[in-house]
Amino acid sequence: MTNIILFGPPGSGKGTQANLLVERLGLLHISTGDLFRYEMGNNTPLGLEAKSYIEKGELVPDSVTMGMLKNKLDANPNVKGIIFDGVPRTVAQAAILDGQLAARNAEISALIALDVEEEEIVNRLLERGKTSGRSDDQNEATIRNRIKVYHNETAPVFNFYAEKGKSFKVQGMGSIEEIAQRLADTINSL
Ligand code: ADP
Numbered sequence: 001m002t003n004i005i006l007f008g009p010p011g012s013g014k015g016t017q018a019n020l021l022v023e024r025l026g027l028l029h030i031s032t033g034d035l036f037r038y039e040m041g042n043n044t045p046l047g048l049e050a051k052s053y054i055e056k057g058e059l060v061p062d063s064v065t066m067g068m069l070k071n072k073l074d075a076n077p078n079v080k081g082i083i084f085d086g087v088p089r090t091v092a093q094a095a096i097l098d099g100q101l102a103a104r105n106a107e108i109s110a111l112i113a114l115d116v117e118e119e120e121i122v123n124r125l126l127e128r129g130k131t132s133g134r135s136d137d138q139n140e141a142t143i144r145n146r147i148k149v150y151h152n153e154t155a156p157v158f159n160f161y162a163e164k165g166k167s168f169k170v171q172g173m174g175s176i177e178e179i180a181q182r183l184a185d186t187i188n189s190l
Contacts, residue, residue, distance in 0.1 A: 001106045002027065002081035004187065005088065007158065008114035009150045010143070011121040011128070012172050013179060017114070018085040020180045025187070028076055031085040035068055036060065037134075054136055057145035059089055059153060066096045073100055081109075089154045094161070110190055111161040112183060114172030118147065 002025070006014045015031060022029040036054060039047030046068065053060045069087060076082075088094040101107050122143055129137030136142050161167045170182045 001079070002109050002187070002190075003084070003101065003106060004081070004109060005084045005111040005157075005161070006114070006183075007111050008116065008172060009118075009121055009154075010146045011125040012114040012116045013176070014085045014114065016176060017180060017183055018083045020176070021083055021183060021187075024180075024184065025081070027081040027083050028079040029083050029085060030069070030072055030087070032065055032069065032087040032089075033085075035072065039068075055142070057136060057142040057149065059149060062090060062092050062096065065089075066093060066100070069097070070100055073104065077104075084108075088157050091156050091160050094157050108161065108166060110187070111158065111167045112186055113158055113167065113169045114179070115169050116172040120173065121147065 004021070004027070006018050006021075008014055015033075018029050018031065021027065036047065036050040040051050040054070041047070046064065049064060050060045059065075065087065084097070088097050098108065122140070125137050125143045126140065128134070129139075136146070158167050168186050170179065170186055172179060
């Protein structure tokens with residue numbers, strides 16, 4: 001299995017690039033943000049719990065997130081590989097994910113981080129907020145908090161996999177196609 005973590009701050013283009021990669025490589029795309037939005041849209045108990053965190057730009061508790069992820073993995077036993085988008089977002093989540101994959105005789109192949117300047121990120125998210133219908137993209141304070149949480153809690157996940165020789169960085173500025181090519185080159189070199 002080829003299991004890739006697509007990594008980077010909010011607004012770095014993970015979702016866009018994950019969609020292209022799954023098309024080209026035939027992998028399963030798992031976006032925890034999309035899973036939460038689906039639950040919120042259906043007003044499920046999980047969705048209602050997640051909403052209280054997401055609206056403030058905070059992380060949903062690891063137990064909730066990783067329970068939801070396990071269900072998704074259980075529902076897709078025979079995939080060629082997975083693109084993880086938006087997870088793991090803490091070192092604790094990374095350790096849990098590694099355990100969930102090990103239980104399936106699988107492991108993370110690589111973490112690829114999209115490198116994008118902070119000013120660009122805030123602009124992209126505010127721009128996306130005009131059309132995405134996502135309340136967490138429409139409020140600059142929520143956006144700034146998500147970036148702060150990214151630096152404090154999520155960025156260390158890069159080092160967690162770097163210590164295993166699995167972390168890579170890709171320039172995340174440029175056209176969508178240019179960035180897709182850089183990601184494909186990195187994956188082909190694994
Ligand atoms: P973005 O990358 O633009 O921040 P996502 O769609 O990945 O957007 O996530 C939206 C929100 O969902 C996050 O701000 C967070 O509150 C919650 N979320 C998504 N994935 C996780 C996760 N792995 N752990 C905790 N919370 C998460």
